[in-house]
Amino acid sequence: xxxxxAALAATxxxxxxxxxxxxxxxxKIAPLPPYVAAYQPTNVDERGAWMMADEYxxxxxxxxxxxxxxxxxxxxxxxxxxxxxDDRCKGVRLYILHIPAxxxxxxxxxxxxxxxxxxxxxxxxxxxGAVLGHEFGHFELRHTVEGFRNQRRGTDVMAWASVLMxxxxxxxxxxxxxxxxxxxxxxxxxxxLGVRYLAGxxxxxxxxxxxxxxxxxxxxxxxxxxxxxxxxxxxxxxxxTHPTELSRATYLRAxxxxxxxxxxxxxxxxxxALAPWLPMLLTDQIKRNDFGGSEYLLGRLAADGWxxxxxxxxxxxxxxxxxxxxxxxxxEFYEQAIERGDAPPEAQxxxxxALLRGQQTxxxxxxxxxxxxxxxxxxxxxxISTLVAS
Amino acid sequence: xxxAWGVVLAAWMLVMVVAMPAQAQEKTGIKPGFxxxxxxxxxxxxxxxxxxxxxxxAGLFEPNADWTAQARENIGRSLAKAQGGLGNSxxxxxxxxxxxxxxxxxYQDLFDTVVQSVIEFQFFPGNRxxxxxxxxQFEWGLGDGLARLPAFAGADYxxxxxxxxxxxxxxxxxxxxxxxxxRVPVTAGVHKGFAGLVDLRTGELVWLNxxxxxxxxxRDAEGAxxxxxxLLEGFPGRPVPAPVAVASAH
Numbered sequence: 001x002x003x004x005x006a007a008l009a010a011t012x013x014x015x016x017x018x019x020x021x022x023x024x025x026x027x028k029i030a031p032l033p034p035y036v037a038a039y040q041p042t043n044v045d046e047r048g049a050w051m052m053a054d055e056y057x058x059x060x061x062x063x064x065x066x067x068x069x070x071x072x073x074x075x076x077x078x079x080x081x082x083x084x085x086d087d088r089c090k091g092v093r094l095y096i097l098h099i100p101a102x103x104x105x106x107x108x109x110x111x112x113x114x115x116x117x118x119x120x121x122x123x124x125x126x127x128x129g130a131v132l133g134h135e136f137g138h139f140e141l142r143h144t145v146e147g148f149r150n151q152r153r154g155t156d157v158m159a160w161a162s163v164l165m166x167x168x169x170x171x172x173x174x175x176x177x178x179x180x181x182x183x184x185x186x187x188x189x190x191x192x193l194g195v196r197y198l199a200g201x202x203x204x205x206x207x208x209x210x211x212x213x214x215x216x217x218x219x220x221x222x223x224x225x226x227x228x229x230x231x232x233x234x235x236x237x238x239x240x241t242h243p244t245e246l247s248r249a250t251y252l253r254a255x256x257x258x259x260x261x262x263x264x265x266x267x268x269x270x271x272x273a274l275a276p277w278l279p280m281l282l283t284d285q286i287k288r289n290d291f292g293g294s295e296y297l298l299g300r301l302a303a304d305g306w307x308x309x310x311x312x313x314x315x316x317x318x319x320x321x322x323x324x325x326x327x328x329x330x331x332e333f334y335e336q337a338i339e340r341g342d343a344p345p346e347a348q349x350x351x352x353x354a355l356l357r358g359q360q361t362x363x364x365x366x367x368x369x370x371x372x373x374x375x376x377x378x379x380x381x382x383x384i385s386t387l388v389a390s
Numbered sequence: 391x392x393x394a395w396g397v398v399l400a401a402w403m404l405v406m407v408v409a410m411p412a413q414a415q416e417k418t419g420i421k422p423g424f425x426x427x428x429x430x431x432x433x434x435x436x437x438x439x440x441x442x443x444x445x446x447x448a449g450l451f452e453p454n455a456d457w458t459a460q461a462r463e464n465i466g467r468s469l470a471k472a473q474g475g476l477g478n479s480x481x482x483x484x485x486x487x488x489x490x491x492x493x494x495x496x497y498q499d500l501f502d503t504v505v506q507s508v509i510e511f512q513f514f515p516g517n518r519x520x521x522x523x524x525x526x527q528f529e530w531g532l533g534d535g536l537a538r539l540p541a542f543a544g545a546d547y548x549x550x551x552x553x554x555x556x557x558x559x560x561x562x563x564x565x566x567x568x569x570x571x572x573r574v575p576v577t578a579g580v581h582k583g584f585a586g587l588v589d590l591r592t593g594e595l596v597w598l599n600x601x602x603x604x605x606x607x608x609r610d611a612e613g614a615x616x617x618x619x620x621l622l623e624g625f626p627g628r629p630v631p632a633p634v635a636v637a638s639a640h
């Protein structure tokens with residue numbers, strides 16, 4: 001696997017100054033490329049790319065999806081700054097988007113986004129730093145404009161081939177494949193630069209590989225939950241814009257094994273910082289209709305024991321699926337959450353609804369009455385009271 | 391993560407051989423009975439969405455920051471001139487901050503969405519929704535919340551302007567010639583724009599002009615004048631009232 005990745009990187013990264021997994025061990029801890037603060041775009045293509053990014057960012061800045069909480073923003077920015085260094089992070093505008101999937105992005109002009117779904121899935125500051133460092137790598141390596149130029153070159157060749165050659169299908173397919181290979185090469189280069197930031201930050205570099213290994217496990221759990229075959233691939237498909245998660249985990253792990261172990265991953269501090277957001281993140285996740293993946297995530301989050309928000313979310317997850325056996329489990333999870341004493345009123349509501357549907361009318365109504373007592377002005381108070389009265 | 395080009399490219403070869411559909415559709419809509427007496431209205435101009443660049447040989451948009459900056463300046467000047475001629479006062483919308491900015495951004499998105507719907511489901515007769523089939527009908531709106539925005543205080547109408555230009559590169563034009571020899575239709579250049587007027591009291595879209603093949607080179611002052619003239623074609627506040635009809639051009 002490693003040799004495939006290395007060969008790939010060596011042949012494809014011509015335009016990218018960082019030679020990915022092909023770098024020998026001694027090179028891995030080479031100093032980072034010199035960084036110019038307040039970089040300004042230089043040529044027509046780059047200035048054009050920045051203009052488009054500026055327009056996009058105006059839109060992003062005012063978007064209702066942005067989570068603007070100052071404390072959360074300061075925390076995530078702090079992790080970025082520790083990972084890539086203060087001089088690099090200063091110019092970055094960071095937007096935390098309320099989208100319950102695992103993703104992050106970087107524009108040509110240095111506007112970074114990270115999605116709330118990523119915050120739920122990451123487990124430590126080191127892992128968050130790995131993701132943010134990867135995105136910053138795209139910016140530092142000027143990937144947007146390079147990618148655009150590559151795309152333009154490739155499609156130009158294809159356009160001419162389609163007009164001038166009698167049978168150009170094979171050539172066109174070849175060029176098309178190279179366009180996606182180039183994207184994958186850029187992703188790998190950003191991965192490698194990102195993990196180098198991480199290695200220099202005092203966070204353990206191994207965290208970058210951990211992210212991808214867990215993403216694979218979650219994808220498998222999702223597939224099994226949906227009665228599909230787990231589909232982890234060894235090599236990237238023709239149209240893949242990113243290397244497979246397996247190859248990313250492999251080359252990142254290989255890099256990490258060659259450098260210092262690093263300090264603490266700061267998992268506890270991460271959990272504490274995200275604790276106020278956990279209920280919202282879990283609610284979003286439950287709504288994704290992904291029983292297998294959600295159950296896997298809850299299991300990982302509960303590695304150190306089931307807390308009230310996790311138990312409540314698990315109750316919601318089971319009640320949502322709603323088989324008779326699920327309702328029994330759901331009621332149990334709600335009860336465990338309630339026993340801990342700090343459950344939200346909604347736990348009583350969930351318990352009541354689960355019990356009602358499980359034919360335990362009296363106990364169910366009692367729980368619903370308790371919900372209404374604790375939250376008389378709930379949005380669904382009137383419909384719940386009709387259930388109690390029925 | 392990031393920079394996902396999607397599978398857009400996969401459809402590339404298909405795009406190369408499929409001709410662009412002929413733009414046989416209407417361009418202007420106006421709410422029946424709506425008139426704007428010249429010299430009476432206070433109009434707020436929202437920051438025009440302007441994108442200017444080149445079109446690569448294969449048809450990719452190559453954004454050009456200089457051209458866009460020139461176009462922004464030229465179009466702004468031409469718009470002020472044109473509206474001044476109508477006697478309407480046009481003020482540029484001040485950029486709000488905080489919650490108002492988010493609200494305004496949402497209305498701008500809503501306007502874009504409504505305009506796309508008008509173009510798709512009313513201006514294109516073959517695609518008309520059953521509720522939009524009646525003759526002389528133009529009934530679209532953004533809701534009545536617009537007036538609450540401080541940016542619109544004291545104004546009667548909001549004017550939205552969008553233009554997008556992809557100037558065909560030399561490579562694109564040469565390809566067009568060769569493609570024509572091979573009997574493959576290839577177009578060079580994209581020049582489209584739309585302008586709409588929204589009644590701030592009711593939120594109704596009272597006038598919309600959308601043109602997918604516009605003239606005028608927005609990079610110079612004269613071209614911008616021509617572009618703005620075309621953008622404001624059928625604008626209800628004309629000194630000499632033009633025959634107002636839903637279908638103005640085919």
